[in-house]
Amino acid sequence: MRLRNSKPLSNQQAAREVSLGALGFLAADPERIGPFLAESGLSPADLRGIAGSTAFHVALLDYLINRQDLLIAYAEGAKIDPGHVVAAREILFHADLPED
Numbered sequence: 001m002r003l004r005n006s007k008p009l010s011n012q013q014a015a016r017e018v019s020l021g022a023l024g025f026l027a028a029d030p031e032r033i034g035p036f037l038a039e040s041g042l043s044p045a046d047l048r049g050i051a052g053s054t055a056f057h058v059a060l061l062d063y064l065i066n067r068q069d070l071l072i073a074y075a076e077g078a079k080i081d082p083g084h085v086v087a088a089r090e091i092l093f094h095a096d097l098p099e100d
Contacts (some may be wrong), residue, residue: 012095025073
């Protein structure tokens with residue numbers, strides 16, 4: 001993925017973009033974001049402060065992956081393969097693990 005006049009995105013940056021897209025997808029519809037907020041225990045006001053956390057992005061993608069209807073709807077709307085969401089989750093999950 002490349003933005004105009006910029007360097008190619010790293011895997012981690014691309015994974016975060018997938019997650020931010022998923023957040024936008026959920027947030028665009030109260031019937032999609034409501035269950036996520038209820039399950040996570042977050043309020044809408046919490047999202048701004050936590051949206052930079054890698055752990056939040058992993059949890060968000062886990063939520064989407066575990067709801068196949070939402071996963072497919074997001075992937076179709078974003079014009080990406082659903083497998084990209086799974087790959088993004090794995091990249092972000094491993095981003096914060098200490099290296100041996």
